[in-house]
Structures are given as C-alpha cells and as structure tokens.
C-alpha cells in the first residue's frame with residue numbers, strides 16, 4: 314500500500330514526465346515541418362536578412378563582454394597551477410583549450426539564449442496571442458516559411474559566427490589577463506596555445522555552437538507558437554523557453570562532447 | 575458561395591452546434607448574437623484557422639475542411655479578413671500593414687502601393703497615417719486600419735469581425751456605408767459580425783442569429799426585423815424582457 318503522499322508524488326512525477334515528453338514531441342514535430350520547407354527551400358528572403366542583422370547586432374555587446382571575462386576567468390583559474398609549477402608555457406594551452414572547446418561555446422550560447430532566444434519567444438508568443446500569426450495565415454502566408462524558418466536559420470548562423478568572434482575575444486582576454494596577473498608574456502601565451510591546440514579543437518567548439526543554436530532556435534520558436542492564455546501566457550512561455558533551451562544546451566553538450574572526441 | 579454543413583466544434587465545451595448556413599455570391603450577410611455565441615469561431619472555421627470536429631465548409635464549390643496547408647493557402651487568397659482584435663502587425667507601420675496583402679499578391683510597384691494605401695486611409699478617414707506604428711493608435715484608429723487592410727485587395731469574399739466596435743456613431747455608420755458601397759462595387763460575398771445591430775441592419779441583405787453555438791435564425795433583413803421567434807425578437811429589438 315502506498316500512502317496518499319506517495320501517490321500524489323508519483324502522480325506528479327508522471328504528470329511532469331508526460332509534460333516534458335509532450336514538449337519534446339512538439340519540438341520534434343516543428344523540426345519535421347521546418348525540414349519539409351527546406352527541400353526545396355521556402356524561406357522568406359527579406360525576413361531572413363532582417364533577422365540575421367537584428368540577432369547579430371543585438372548580441373555583439375553581450376557576447377563580447379561575456380567572452381572577454383570567460384578568457385580572464387580561465388586564466389585566473391589556471392593561474393594557481395601555473396604559479397605552483399612554474400609552467401608559464403602551458404598557460405596558453407590550459408586556458409585556451411577549455412575555452413574554445415567547451416566554456417566559450419556554452420557560455421556564449423547561454424547568453425544568446427537569454428538575449429535572442431527569450432526575445433524570439435516573446436515576439437512569437439505576442440504575435441500568436443494577438444492573432445497576428447492567424448492574420449498571416451489568412452493572407453495565404455505560411456507562418457513557418459515566413460516567420461519561423463528565417464529565425465531558425467538566423468539563430469544557427471549567428472550563434473556560430475558569434476562563437477568565432479567570442480573565441481577570439483576570449484583568447485585575447487586570456488592573453489592579457491595572463492600578462493597582467495601572472496606576468497606571462499602575451500607571446501608566450503600564444504606560442505603555448507598554437508603549439509598545443511589543433512584545428513579540430515576549434516571545430517569541435519563551433520560544431521557545438523551550431524547545435525546549440527539549433528536547439529535554442531527550435532525550443533524558443535516552439536514555446537512562442539504554442540502559447541496559450543493571453544499576456545500572462547507570454548511571460549510563462551518565455552520562462553519555459555529559457556529553461557528548456559538551457560537544459561537542451563547542457564544535455565546536448567554532454568553527448569556531443571562524447572561524440573566529437 | 576459559402577456553404578456550411580452541420581458544423582460542430584468543442585473546446586472545453588461545445589462552441590458550435592450543428593451550424594448550417596448558405597451565403598450566396600454577392601450577399602452581405604450580417605451575423606449577430608450575444609457574447610460567446612461562437613460567431614468569431616465560425617468565421618475562423620470558414621478560413622480554416624479553426625478545424626471543426628464535425629461538418630464541412632465549402633467555398634466556391636471547394637471543400638475547405640481537411641485541406642492541406644498548401645491548398646488552404648490557395649483558398650485563402652480569395653478572402654479578406656478583419657479580426658475582432660484587428661491583429662495588426664505590430665512590427666510594421668500602418669502603411670506597411672495595409673500594403674502587406676498587396677505585396678503578398680505580387681504588387682511591387684512602390685508608387686502604386688503608396689497610392690492604394692493612401693486611397694484606403696482616405697476611405698477610413700486616417701489620411702497621413704502611413705508612417706505611424708500600430709502601438710501608437712487609439713482603439714478606434716486600429717480598427718479602421720484593420721478595415722483598410724481587410725479591404726485593400728478587393729477580395730471576392732470578405733469576413734469582418736466587428737468592423738465598427740469602439741467607433742463613435744457617426745464613424746460607425748460611415749464604415750458600414752463604406753463597406754456596403756464597396757461590396758456592391760465588387761459584388762463581393764461578405765459576412766459581417768457586429769453588435770451594433772441597428773446600424774448593421776441598414777446594410778445587410780440577410781441576417782443570421784447565433785446563440786450558444788446554434789444558428790437560431792437565418793433570413794432576410796426584413797424577416798429578421800419582423801421575426802416572432804422570442805430570442806430573435808428580443809435580440810434584434812434590444813428588449814430587456816425575454817428569454818435571453
């Protein structure tokens with residue numbers, strides 16, 4: 314016999330598992346419907362350019378600042394070991410390797426999710442509850458081709474580009490922090506970095522960033538389109554989208570790290 | 575032109591109950607009824623935005639219910655629609671909102687677009703509002719922009735959900751007269767939902783009355799005025815005493 318408390322607990326666990334499955338299923342269906350619009354490509358050109366510009370430009374400052382500090386933090390963390398063992402030559406490798414493979418892509422993706430993903434959900438959700446999406450449909454416009462596909466493509470492309478930009482800034486931040494805090498020459502830093510790091514390490518980070526971009530784009534669009542309950546619903550959708558994007562980023566990071574070794 | 579057969583739809587509870595209705599070509603059909611009767615949902619079923627549980631909608635001989643997205647798009651090109659809450663695109667200016675359906679139909683000549691937008695704004699007494707954003711408009715102004723956008727393509731079927739809500743009596747009557755005049759010019763098939771019954775009945779050919787998801791009455795404007803059906807009588811004449 315289970316106590317009433319256990320029953321409600323298991324019922325709750327069951328209900329939330331069901332809710333998660335429903336959302337994941339929703340994202341999968343959205344993905345399939347979008348994929349159908351890629352062959353042959355049915356994307357609205359002007360909307361694509363507008364979104365590329367908006368998402369890229371909007372994110373530059375926040376990604377720039379994040380990246381510089383990521384680089385600096387990695388050096389501070391590595392500094393303890395570098396000092397103890399006097400291994401200045403390893404600073405570039407120690408800080409750079411983790412930054413371009415892991416910390417850079419994931420932190421930049423999370424900032425991007427908070428900035429662009431949340432904004433995407435809010436915009437789409439508002440358009441949905443105010444029937445603008447329905448209005449597009451009645452004008453014989455396919456909302457997925459016109460609204461969603463340009464946003465998804467823009468987010469994948471832009472997060473990829475922003476991660477390249479962020480990697481560079483993070484390494485610059487690391488190099489100069491190394492000089493300022495640990496007295497490691499900037500040239501020593503670069504030498505250490507370039508000797509140890511392979512193109513594949515950079516590529517790993519960038520492949521991940523494209524994957525993160527796709528996850529953020531799909532989940533933020535999904536929550537925006539499936540919003541219910543008017544203006545309060547928009548707030549809930551943004552909230553759920555940010556949580557789902559972050560979770561998706563971490564889970565996919567775990568698996569892609571395995572696969573891309 | 576528009577035929578509805580046995581349409582039923584439930585959300586949490588039934589919203590449309592076995593609604594059947596025929597609106598012939600060139601008819602201006604007024605749809606009235608108390609709040610939450612299902613009028614807006616019925617309009618959305620006609621353009622395929624809401625999928626009914628049972629029944630079928632036929633537009634110009636083509637069955638809309640159950641069409642795939644691409645075929646639906648083809649049918650929707652015949653329609654103009656004004657949403658009850660206007661559904662203006664809030665990221666576009668008033669001018670671009672009105673030009674949007676035209677661009678969509680392949681009009682690319684900027685001079686022609688500007689001229690047709692200006693013509694629409696003149697028709698709804700909003701001359702010079704092209705560059706304004708929807709968020710900076712009053713409720714009635716938004717409604718009139720919505721009317722301008724719904725009429726700009728001169729579609730052969732136009733659905734208006736509350737074209738005069740929130741307008742003063744004079745502007746309301748002007749809008750009704752405008753829509754009637756243009757409907758005659760284009761011989762369009764029009765369904766107009768409005769709570770402003772007195773003014774609505776000055777322009778309708780036929781009237782339908784919905785109540786709790788059912789179409790209780792469907793007849794000519796004169797038949798509606800002289801109907802003895804207790805609900806119709808009470809509603810059309812705005813009486814306080816009665817079954818409603």
Ligand SMILES: Nc1ncnc2c1ncn2[C@@H]1O[C@H](COP(=O)(O)OP(=O)(O)OP(=O)(O)O)[C@@H](O)[C@H]1O
Nearest residue numbers: 585586589607608609610611612613614615616658
């Ligand atoms: N998407 C939806 N989900 C759930 N319920 C809905 C939905 N759309 C409409 N309803 C319900 O259907 C009923 C009819 O709504 P509808 O908007 O058609 O009323 P209406 O006749 O247009 O009323 P009004 O004159 O107030 O605009 C209402 O009870 C409404 O709550």
Ligand SMILES: [Mg+2]
Nearest residue numbers: 613614658735
């Ligand atoms: Mg309504």
